[in-house]
Amino acid sequence: MGSFIQYTLQGLAAGGFYALAALGLAVIFGVMGVVNFSHGAMYMLGAVASAVLLKELGVGFWGAIVLVPILLFLFGVLIERTLVRWLLALDPLYNFLLTFGLTLIIVDLVKKKYGVSGLPYELPAGLDGRLAIGGVSLSKYQLFAAVFSVLMCLLVWLLLTKTRIGMIVRAATEDSERSRALGINVGMWVTPVFGFGIALAGLAGVLASPFRAITADMGTNFIIILFAVVVIGGLGSILGAVMAGFLVGLVEAYGQAYAPAFAQVLIFVLMAAVILIRPSGLFGREEVS
Amino acid sequence: MAEHTNLRVEGLDAWYGEAQVLRDVSIDVEPGEVVTLVGRNGAGKTTLLRSIMGLHRQTKGEMSFGGTALGRTSPDKRAKLGIGWVPDDRGIYATLSVLENLTLPPVVDKDASWSLDQIFEHFPVLHTRRDFPGTKLSGGEQQMLAMARPLRMGSSLLLLDEPSEGLAPVIVQQIGEIIREIKSRGVSVLLVEQNVKFASTVADRHYLLAQGRVVESLGNEEFQSRTTELLEYLGM
Numbered sequence A: 001m002g003s004f005i006q007y008t009l010q011g012l013a014a015g016g017f018y019a020l021a022a023l024g025l026a027v028i029f030g031v032m033g034v035v036n037f038s039h040g041a042m043y044m045l046g047a048v049a050s051a052v053l054l055k056e057l058g059v060g061f062w063g064a065i066v067l068v069p070i071l072l073f074l075f076g077v078l079i080e081r082t083l084v085r086w087l088l089a090l091d092p093l094y095n096f097l098l099t100f101g102l103t104l105i106i107v108d109l110v111k112k113k114y115g116v117s118g119l120p121y122e123l124p125a126g127l128d129g130r131l132a133i134g135g136v137s138l139s140k141y142q143l144f145a146a147v148f149s150v151l152m153c154l155l156v157w158l159l160l161t162k163t164r165i166g167m168i169v170r171a172a173t174e175d176s177e178r179s180r181a182l183g184i185n186v187g188m189w190v191t192p193v194f195g196f197g198i199a200l201a202g203l204a205g206v207l208a209s210p211f212r213a214i215t216a217d218m219g220t221n222f223i224i225i226l227f228a229v230v231v232i233g234g235l236g237s238i239l240g241a242v243m244a245g246f247l248v249g250l251v252e253a254y255g256q257a258y259a260p261a262f263a264q265v266l267i268f269v270l271m272a273a274v275i276l277i278r279p280s281g282l283f284g285r286e287e288v289s
Numbered sequence B: 001m002a003e004h005t006n007l008r009v010e011g012l013d014a015w016y017g018e019a020q021v022l023r024d025v026s027i028d029v030e031p032g033e034v035v036t037l038v039g040r041n042g043a044g045k046t047t048l049l050r051s052i053m054g055l056h057r058q059t060k061g062e063m064s065f066g067g068t069a070l071g072r073t074s075p076d077k078r079a080k081l082g083i084g085w086v087p088d089d090r091g092i093y094a095t096l097s098v099l100e101n102l103t104l105p106p107v108v109d110k111d112a113s114w115s116l117d118q119i120f121e122h123f124p125v126l127h128t129r130r131d132f133p134g135t136k137l138s139g140g141e142q143q144m145l146a147m148a149r150p151l152r153m154g155s156s157l158l159l160l161d162e163p164s165e166g167l168a169p170v171i172v173q174q175i176g177e178i179i180r181e182i183k184s185r186g187v188s189v190l191l192v193e194q195n196v197k198f199a200s201t202v203a204d205r206h207y208l209l210a211q212g213r214v215v216e217s218l219g220n221e222e223f224q225s226r227t228t229e230l231l232e233y234l235g236m
């Protein structure tokens, strides 16, 4: 029982990264129609940036959790303004290819600068060690990561449901053409939304840095799982992205614990099952026509 | 403003890829006028409304609204000029509540805009259902919401795409009353209808569309007296 609780916590912590990153992916896809392949690279940049901030500037975890999302927001804005924007009017495939190419460039640049072996990272003071709750020993950091990402998802949820900006983003996510016909300048929201989505991927990277190997390639596997998350949750569904993120984290953790050989496969079996039963995902809307 | 023709379309051609679906279409709608577009399935009615809204962009020809040339103006700017869109699928947001659906679009003309109180007075069901998700409404209620939206915006022209489609006669009658109310406030309506009987109870004039062309333009009295002949001609 004790170990089951530990795996559950581990799953919720990992699920938190997936949920946050998938949330970013879903908002970008919803508002812009862009499948951002570089989301894994942005997650990696978030982790690498926190390692570099620690090593070069002595900025620790708490500084990184604030600074890195801001840096990635700015990076996202730069990419949107200089590259993504010009392809928006074309077939979505072009931006898929662009962000795919961007991923290769970013990953290789990081490899060139920092090599292929993992960068070191220390757990912040106060979050290392374990906590005994009712006889179960839990990692303090995992506990923090799980609670923090749930809170962040809630915060984004409140932003989306309780503010006018959120209402516009939800409307544009559901049907961006219709929103324009109703007088909303969707184009105005495109740049901040892209930056925001990238910032969420970066935040997931910061959260992952204390317990994942920080390498240039860490985003490669991540983006594949992220696509599975988005398909399971329902492409374009914000709630679906969050729920499926945590679900996939849990499946992965239980898989690693009870059937290590199948841990990765399980996620895709889940994905296949969801597609068979509900082609539009757990929270996706069924196509009307 | 009243001096100007509200909407003018001149020599409009439209394509989907290679296929031309509108040919040299010219229509106009005066302020406070209800004008219908009648034509069988695939005649190009929806394409014409989408072109006026700026959503369908593979077009050639001139359009102006309230004296302003529309050119390549984006849909959101056209909406701000006062063109209100009520699409054939009603376009209700499933992820927004009824109230959010109403308040999402910006108010484009403060004087013409209906207040929420006015909306709820004319559409009491929207008040009862205001916190429901948009798609929990029945088809008739969704149509009410879709029509209330541009009224709240204060649009001066409503593009209504088959509002009566699939609705019970009593609801269709209500929609007719709302159209008359809209008209009495000087707002014009371009109405796409296959329900010809309904069209002739609300409209001032009619354009008949066949295979992407305007084949006839006539007043409501003539339309009523020649209905059978005209419908046969259109193949409806």
Ligand SMILES: Nc1ncnc2c1ncn2[C@@H]1O[C@H](COP(=O)(O)OP(=O)(O)OP(=O)(O)O)[C@@H](O)[C@H]1O
Binding pocket: B016, B021, B039, B040, B041, B042, B043, B044, B045, B046, B047, B048
């Ligand atoms: N997205 C599209 N791609 C290609 N052709 C299209 C598309 N939409 C419509 N068409 C074609 O354009 C023509 C006009 O269609 P449109 O929807 O404007 O007709 P309509 O008069 O509104 O018909 P209905 O009464 O069925 O709504 C039809 O021949 C249709 O097949």
Ligand SMILES: [Mg+2]
Binding pocket: B045, B046, B047, B088, B161
């Ligand atoms: Mg149509």
